[in-house]
Amino acid sequence: MISKSFDPSTFVSNAINEIKGIVGGELAVAACSGGVDSTVATYIAKMALGDKLKTIYINDGFRREGEIENTLNLLRNLGFNPILLDREELFYKNLAGIRDSERKRRIFRETFYKVISNFMSDNDIKFLIQGTIAADIVETKSGIKTQHNVLEQIGVDYGFKVVEPLRNLYKPQVREIARFLGLPKEVSEKMPFPGPGLLIRVVGEVNPKRINIVRKANKIVEEELMDIPAFQKFAVLLPGRATGIRDGMRKYGYMIAIRVVASEDAITAEPVNIPFEKLRAIADRVTSEIKDVVRVLFELTPKPPSTIEFE
Ligand code: XMP
Secondary structure, three states, rough: OOOOOOOHHHHHHHHHHHHHHHOOOOOEEEEEEOHHHHHHHHHHHHHHHHHEEEOOOOOOOOOOOOHHHHHHHHHHOOOOOOEEEEEEHHHHHHOEEEEEEEHHHHHHHHHHHHHHHHHHHHEEEEEEEEOOOOOHHHHHHHHOOOOOOOOOHHHOOOOEEOOOOOOOHHHHHHHHHHOOOOHHHHHHOOOOOOOHHHHHHHHHOOOHHHHHHHOOOOHHHHHOOOOOOOEEEEEOOOOOOEEEEEEOOEEEEEEEEEEEEEEOOOEEEOOOOOOHHHHHHHHHHHHHOOOEEEEEEEOOOOEOOOOOOOO
């Protein structure tokens, strides 16, 4: 944890010096998802490196509805000139038939960095700027999960130098820096969304059909709970099927879980109390707008013993 005397202005000038010191006059790339961590890291790197910094955004097929366009617009408005790498097919191909959560995470990470390292070698770039924060490292090192962006700390080497200016900060400090830098609220107050996206919101095997179901359900959850303050709110597609009724006939359909948590730093979390009518409204919309879903459940456990994500 960092001390109470944390000063965003000192932090930013130190981070700029650190990045300049490592990268020198060479080219660097930032993979920016539009989330608060990677956007702050990219913004500071841009201040340090100017046009020597390239920004990429990867379409892995696991983004939320409208997320690709929204993120590209956001990054353009921040002056990043993002390059979109459309790699949806590659991710689905590599993940086909994989059910185990940790294997999914590892394959996602390998595919993600393969895409980045190909881009880097094609463009003769040796430095990667990442928005890794302290919680990512702590939980990956302690074996809670394979966070997609934690590499050097666990001895993974993809052959390029990773620069992580935010590695000692927790989420509240990153938000403070975003505000200090004058980034829009859309960034500084943004709800966290994991790097592997909807991949870890489908329990078990992923394919475009299953991702589409959780994508639609997630949109409904976000819309219906727009005015509920929470650290994260989202939908999850559960494994297996359960009995329901469609057109007067028995139908084995999918199950969606709703997860809404309060948290400061994602290390612990509490479920948020949602008015029953709101939960009912979500259940009605999900089952009427997504015909393959016949059940909607609300998740009640804190972290620990559960984690925030289901995978
Ligand atoms: P868990 O599920 O471990 O999540 O309680 C803690 C926080 O981390 C996010 N999360 C990730 N973020 N890459 C990310 O960028 C990942 O691989 C990843 N896994 C979990 C999760 O959404 C929550 O905010």
